Amino acid sequence: MLLLLVAMTGIAPISLYMLVPALPELARTFGADISIAQMTVSLYMVGLAFSQLIMGPLSDRFGRRPVLLAGLGLMVIAGIASSFAFTLPQLIAARFFQALGGATGMVMSRAIIRDLYPRERVGAMISLVIAVMMIAQMLSPLAGGLLEIGFGWRSIFYVITGASVIVTLAILILLPETRWRIATESGGGGFMADAKVLLRSRTFLGYLLCYVGSSWIIFTFAGGGPYVVVNQMGRSSAEYGAWFACTGFGYLMGNVFCVRLAPRRGLEQLIWFGLALQFGGALLNVVWGLAGLNQMPAWLFLTHMIVMFGNAFVMSNSAAGALSIRPQAAGATSGMMGFLQMGLGSLCSQFGAYLGGHFTTPVPLNIALVLLSCGCAAAMIFLVPRGGIVATKRMIEEAEGEETGLL
Known part of the structure; x- marks a missing residue:
């Protein structure tokens, strides 16, 4: 399987x-x-x-x-x-x-x-x-x-x-x-009914925005990275490819460690652990840039590996949270996640290319990553209640009861 x-x-x-x-x-x-x-x-x-x-x-x-x-x-x-x-x-x-x-x-x-x-x-x-x-x-x-x-x-x-x-x-x-x-176990009510219940759930929206926001960090950096390395730092495209592979390795190791830690930690704990690393790594890159150290690929990409390591925790566990809100609509949930991830991710890639290609320092690109990390954290703070799924299930049952009464 x-x-x-x-x-x-x-x-x-x-x-x-x-x-x-x-x-x-x-x-x-x-x-x-x-x-x-x-x-x-x-x-x-x-x-x-x-x-x-x-x-x-x-x-x-x-x-x-x-x-x-x-x-x-x-x-x-x-x-x-x-x-x-x-x-x-x-x-x-x-x-x-x-x-x-x-x-x-x-x-x-x-x-x-x-x-x-x-x-x-x-x-x-x-x-x-x-x-x-x-x-x-x-x-x-x-x-x-x-x-x-x-x-x-x-x-x-x-x-x-x-x-x-x-x-x-x-x-x-x-x-x-x-x-x-x-x-x-429980039949779905069709796409419109499922979407209506999901979009009424603050918890679902919190997990969804946290997931897609973390994926937009990847697209934004991928869009601006080549311009930063080749144009700003004067390195070759081959060197950029080698450094970019390091970030992929960081994401890979983040997923490996997530698998190891998942049986011993709750879903929200893993998300917050990833958010801390994601924000901390992005903020460090801003600090390196303001200090003038970020004109070397090693400072940029080795620190971004921390971002990608944490990103793996955030994406996989926020996806799990969103999929668990209404299990009988897992297909519709997964589709909405993928659509927002890929559809708006392409715009983030273009935005990242603009930040990398129109400035002489990687600081604007890294500030964008910090803001996206803050957006992910805000989605968890303001939309996902304490007790996550338990609190949401009660809201979903009430919403489904209202729909049944109307029918």
Whole structure:
């Protein structure tokens, strides 16, 4: 089950990062500007965002397995179309549909984890899946670059399509339906009813904003980091890639430690531990910048590793909290989380690029990370009551009672 969850979670993001090294070759092959070739990545992210908003509620209604198989089947078909695209617009369109199908695995993995495990173990299981997936995701740009150099850019799509077929077959053969475990306990009232109850819950909104705010820290830094290292510090893009891998390693280790600590600590304790590290690391980088030390990559990235280590605790456990508010609507919850994460995350990436490219110091970028960390903490302080889920369940029962009375 762990390997299946890793595979369905990772197939879409790995497909995203594998193509990035081949973007200059795509522009040369089709005689297009690099900004047009970049649309194979940017519209892919748009597809990831909107797909999760659609596929999550569908899985609550029709089950995880059929929606997952349909989505991955679409990814296979789109992958074949990408492999034989003759024009760049054809490739961009095929990549968009590839993302629509592949994102199903991302949203479904969180919902399946909530179907199978109690609230206390959800955060640890999400961390475990992410930790294993991060290893493959960190290696995917290297794999894509080697494939492009050795066999041409189309070989990347051959590999992605082949992997999609293998994952689809593995799910068809090995994955049971998990939706019934929750559905038999308490039936959902449809997407609109579920969304209405969720959005009335301050606790849900608190966990949701804490989760997406932490993910926006990643997107903001990723958008501004290249400009800071290459333009401000005068280093090469290869050196930036090496330093950026360090932050991925910090996130990986954060998930590993989260898995170890989860059985002995409560969900809110783990979130606050991560928030403290996330805020402290971001604030330290501001201090280094004001002191003039942050013009060396080591000061910037080694301190940002603290941010990413704490970020892993915040994201996995706030996701577990949001998914536990209304378990029978885990698909819809996961879809909303993914939509806000990817949809607004792309805007945060653009904002980070502006901060990194229009200033001569990384201080503005790091101030933005401090403010996002404060926003995550504020969501927990002002929206999540003491006793988190227990307090919220009472509110949800009252809301459901009002709806039943109206019916």
